[in-house]
Every structure is written in structure tokens, then in C-alpha cells.
Amino acid sequence: MTALSVNVNKIATLRNARGGNVPDLIKCSLDIERFGAQGITIHPRPDERHIRYQDARDLKKVIQTELNIEGNPNEKFIALVDEVQPAQVTLVPDAVDAITSDAGWDTIKNEAYLTKIVKHFKDQGIRTSIFVDPSIEMVEGAAKTGVDRIELYTEAYAHQYPSDKQAAVAPYIKAAQKALDLGLGINAGHDLSLENMRYFKDNVPGLLEVSIGHALISESLYMGLENVVNMYKSRLTD
Template sequence: MTKLSVNINKIATLRNSRGGNVPNLLKVATDIEAFGAQGITIHPRPDERHIKYEDARALKNIVTTEFNIEGNPVPKFIDLVLDIKPTQVTLVPDAVDAITSNAGWDTLTHKDFLKEVIATFKNAGIRTSIFTDANIKMVEGAAETGTERIELYTESYAQQFSLDKENSIAPFIEAAKTANKCNLGINAGHDLSLDNIEYFKENVPDLLEVSIGHALICESLYLGLENVVNMYLNKLK
């Protein structure tokens, strides 16, 4: 079964919009685990516009499943991850002013930098993953950095799925095959939803984990959080 890691950034965004502590981020994370999710993902950004650095530290004390922290490895982020020591760190090349992640790493251009950062995290016992486009060259470049996993950036799949699902999935199948040849574990995320997740899971070989936040929270407004978590789990079996 592919593991479901729920990104709770949107819960923090809702909380921050009114100040205070409603909804309670820690309670939501605990409930999501109780509903069956196998991981919690957060993506703190330097401006702390949703997940705050203090949230990351507090979550470390209550998350009992896999804890995945995503972000651009600037010095402040590196220090946070080394302090918390989550299960996994996912390196994402997002700009400071980015609304959301919008590209994978150029693993060839940034190979030396990534190798240095990844070695730092691996020496601390933290599993590493690189956010990567579904591009064979970028996957091969990722393998040269020492990372243990890649996270396939799935926005293009999600955008094209309703128009031509076979062509939309094709580059991800090839990227996954390349990752398998390079002994890289495969994660995936970005705009995956109840509509498109099952087809992705069925066609991408050896998919270990998906990280889903925005769609899952939006779907929960209509269907309920516990129900939606279990709907994803059923599709990922």
C-alpha cells in the first residue's frame, strides 16, 4: 500500500486568518493520524505565513506516524530540521515569494549544493527526498546527490488528467522506472486529488508515499475530514 501523508499547511492558514488557536493544529494532526493516515507533512516558509517554526517543534512531540518536513534548504530551514530530526526532509526549490511550489530541482545544475545538504541530513539520521520533475535526466541527477528518495512533482499530471490521462501519466511512469533503476524510493505530490489519485497509484510503479494537502482539505469541506482520509486510503490500497 502507498502511504498517505497529509499536508496540514491549510489548517495553519485557516488558524492564522483569525489569530488564536482555532482550528487547533496539533489536535487536527492527531485526529488525522487516528483516522488512518500514515504521515503528517508540513512546509514551513521563511515568512511563516501558514506553518510557524514553533508549530514544527510542537508537532515533533505529538506526531506518532512519519513526520515529513518540506522546504527550501536555506540556513534557517536546515537548522530547524536538524533540531527536530523528522522522519524525512523533502528539499523543495521554492522561492521566498512563491504562493506554492511550482518546479522541481534542476539536479544537474545544483548537484554539488544538494550533495552537501543531503549529506548533512543523512549524517543526522534523517531520510532525504528531492522534489523532482518527471524528467529522466533530473531523476538520474538526483541519484548522484546521495538522496534516498525523490518526490515527483505532479501538477502537470493533475492539470492534464481530465483531458488525456494516458499522456498525462506517461512521463511519470518513465521517471519512476528510472528511479527504480537508480535505487531511489518514489514519493509524489502536488494537486493530487480524489479524482486522479487512483489512476496515478495504479500506473506509477513502486509508489511509496503521496503527500496531499490542498485538495484533501477542500474535499473535506463537503465530505468530512475522517471520511476523506479513508477515501484516499481506499484508493491507495
């Protein structure tokens, strides 16, 4: 079974737009768990424009499934993860001013750096994942760091899916198979949606978890959060 971790960044963005606590991020996250999601993902950025560092602390106290914190492992991020002790940390090479994640790690160029960070978190018993493009070389580089999992960056798949879904998924199948051969767990995320999720899950071997935020929250505006969470679960289990 592929687990669904819901990224709640967009809920925090809406809350911050008015400066109060509506919508309530904690309540929404607990509702998402109650509706059946197997995890909550947050991606705090240095300017705290959506998820605030305090949100991570508050969520850790109440989340009963898995809390996944993702982000660029700068000094502030590392200190937060050390304090909160989530179930999983996902290392993402996003720039400070990035609107959203737009590339996976160059795991060859950054092997020594990533190895050090991975060891730091694994020594504390935190499962680690590295965000990578669907490239055999990048998967092989990730394995050398000692990481537990990779997260396949799926924007390219989502972009090509409407015109040629077989070509869109092909590099992900190869990357996933290489990861399995190397003993890595496989996560995926970015621009996965109700439209393209099932085909990805049915074709990519060994998929353990997907992290979905923007599409899921947007679709929920039309169909309701509980309905949409269960629609994703159906696509991941049927």
C-alpha cells in the same frame, strides 16, 4: 502499499487568518493520524504565513507516525530540521515569495549543493527526498546526490488528467522506472486529488508515499476529514 502523508499547511492558514488557535493544528494532525494517515507533512516558509516554526517543534512531540518537513534548505530551514529531527526531509526549490511550489530541482545544475545538503541530513539519520519534475535527466541527477528518495512533482499530471490521463501519467511512469533502476524510493505530490489519485497510483511503479494537502483539506469541507482520509487510503490500497 502507498502511504498517505497529509499536508496540514491549509489548516495552519485558516488558523492564522484569525490570529488564535482555531482550528487547532495539533489536534487536527492527531485526528488525521487517528483516521488512518501514515504521516503528517508540513512546509514552513520564511514568513511563517501558514506553518510556524514552532508548529514543527510541537508536532514532533506528539506525532506517532512520520513527520515530513519540506522546504527550501536555507540556513533557517536547515537549523529547524536539525533541531526537530523529522523522519523525512523533502528539499523543495521554492522561492521566498512563492504561493506554492511550482517546479522541481534542476538536479544537474545544483548537484554539488544538493549533495552537501543531502549528506548533512543523512548523517543524522534523516531520510532525504528531492522534489523533481518527471524527467529522466533530473532523476539521474538526483541519484548522484546520494538522496534516498525523489518526490515527483505532479501538477502537470493533475492539469492534463481530465483531457488525456494516459498522456498525463506517461512521463511519470518513465521517471519512476528510472528511479527504481537507480535504487531510489518514490514519493509524489502536488494537486493530487480524489479524482486523479487512483489512476496515478495504479500506473506509477514503486510509489511509496503521496503527500496531499490542498485538495484533501478542500474536499473535507464537503465530506468531512475522517471520510476523506479514508477515501484516499482506499484509492491507495484497493
